[in-house]
Amino acid sequence: MSSQRPVIVGVDGSPASLGAVRWAADEAVRLHRPLQITHALGVSGQNEPAPDEHQLAVQAAVEARTSQPGLHVTTGTWQGGAAQVLVEQSRHASLVVVGSHGPSGFVALPVDSLGVQVAAHAHCPVLVVHDAQRWADPAAALPRHGPVLVGTDGSDNAQLAIELAFAEAASRRADLIALRAWQEPPHRWGFAASRDRLADNARQALAADLEPWRAKYPGVRVELRAVHGAPAPVLLAESRDALMVVLSPRGTGGFDELRLGSVTQQVLDHASAPVLVARH
Template sequence: MTAIHRPVIVGVDGSEASLGAVRWAADEAVRLRQPLQITHALGAPDPFEQAPDEHELASRAAVEARGWQPGLHVTTCTWHGGPARLLVEQSRHASLVVVASRGTGGFHALPVGSVGVQLAAHAHCPVLVVHSGERWAGPSGALPRYRPVLVGTDGSAHAQAAIELAFAEAASRDVDLTAVRAWQEARDHRDHRGRAARRDHLADDVQRALAAELEPWRAKYPAVRVELRSVHGAAVPVLIEEARDALMVVLGPRGTGGFGSLRLGSVTQQVLDHASVPVLVARR
């Protein structure tokens, strides 16, 4: 049977941060058993027109990728056109798209950080946004190996996709999985004792709901060690704090709140803006 190749695609722009994103992308390509494609968008006005004579930047990144992952099949391409539009289009045939959270060079036509946000909102496959990618660009910047994968969930259908992706990441890396659900009680005017009792009751309910939500995936991935955390507080600060000691945080593109017509939920966008670790958005 012929293998189906859906490459891991990484966008580069000449910055150290994007080179660190290449390192993460090469690592993911090996785990997914897919080739790596390094894409450089020139930001010139002719959309999706290949520029075969301007491969130097992408070629240098390919040399680094092969050094980090010997034996990995790596291809490069350089195109005219805006990077966000180009990478969204290429994501139709990819297993994963990886970008640095902020960069320069080929992505200069867009405000810093907007490429990752637009990909998280519009890509046709999962998107990994690598924060502070320059940490892994140098020869001594080994990727973290033993931290847990963190997944944020709110019980929505999009959260189910994030849970599935997070279990697959944890299983392929042989690391723990931490599942977090933030919750807040509705305001009332009871006395302190009454509010405390209600809070304890709600915490138990959230913990049980979280366990039920993850049960099918724990059965599918029995080797993955799972910690369940129901945390009182607003979703964004809870997730940012919980992610500090994680390898990456996995989220759906949006949750139960907000408007269905929006492509990217406010929680996911704010975590993308402020997380200190890579953020994996589970787009289908």
Template sequence: MIAGIDGSRASMGALRWAADEAVRLRQPLQITHALGVTGQHEPAPDDAEVAVRAAVEARTWHPGLHVTTCTSLGGPARVLVEQSRHASLLVVASRGTGGFDALPVGSVADQLAVHAHCPVLVVHNAQRWAEPTAVLPQHQPIVVGTDGSEPAQHALELAFAEAASRHVDLIAVRAWQEPPRTWGFVAGPDRIATDADRALTAELDLWRTKYPGVRVEPRCVHGTPAPVLLAESRDALMIVLSPRGTGGFGELRLGSVTQQVLDHASAPVLVARR
């Protein structure tokens, strides 16, 4: 498991989430600090100590946690994408020390959500958990969005695993809409809603068998997917989504629904990259 940091309060808050995940899943944690590209950024004298100081903090929070550090020259996104090839999870803050505060998600988090080789947890407003006395969410449900696609199955698997390890409820959300009016027969709203509900139930059956201890609530909601997910996850511990749904251009970018949720969610977003 890897936590990407830059010394900001937000990255320290994201590190707390990473340390909590590592302890709960009994995995070692690597803290990575990328110094930037030579010539574009002159490392400060104490830059090499950022990851070491962060490791000291992480061991203070969890004395038994096995922590290693890595300080590397290179752009943060490039360094973390490469390291993600051998990681089970990558955790970063939605924004760090650079960029434009008006933008919802920093470029590093955005690029990792698109290109990482493992699941990526993007922690929004992570500075909320930078203080050692701050309490991470523990009892809220996890929300997962699904549309029946193959990538959504990986999101469901991750969501069930997270809910099982945290002993919390899972809310599985599927949005449905009436198709555009065309010539010929068009099913009515009641039929579309019933079909969506049956499809969601069938999707969940496999994972309910694998994770019998997880209490899951299926919710089929009329509306556009991104606003529906944002509304359903207002009080969630985290949101789990696949990078893409049923349409689009492969790995060129995030799916529009995932991008909108990543941009506007207040809860951490777990992007279920493989």
């Protein structure tokens, strides 16, 4: 991967997109990458762009340079829907950052569809920053404390998430919590498996998943958690104190034609912490 692949962030002039710009600028510095600010004008021919449309991206660039002096920032304004433009540009990016407007005060409502669409179809990792308007004000400090939480189920896709989570934790000098949810299998022939044995098996499998990455990142302090319960509710509960949640797009139950697994979809919809979706 070329060292010039930028971090890309989409802006629309909302406070949430400005908060996403600050997260993206922080990630760009952390990854030693340039930052590209992208504004999509909507479907071609549907609306007439205003003469000052590009000024919106330029203003976001000023905010990025203010928060991270010395950061190389470029801007672009493109015809097309926001998801379409960001997914296409992700082919040449190291990371795409999308700010969510949040659930409009109703915790039962899912996150904006833009973050889900981009996470489902992008060609690089995608960071969805929930309620990003919290960081629109330059005086609002980005979170520096708390662990990086990664969910793993033993699938090949989960290895992508584990690698990305270790890299994030190392760059932030943060702890890493590796989580594996387990449930009792259906009883067969009237015999129920021991819960202690199931928990121990899950913990051992989790340790095996992390072994190569612990050797590569010896400075990252890791906590293993094998938790009883369905994966999505367990991840959402554990994410409340996390700095960031890292997930793969699909787990062991995924179908190739489905772009996002149900667990990732649920966490994207309802997590309060930023969610980083690992993609090739």
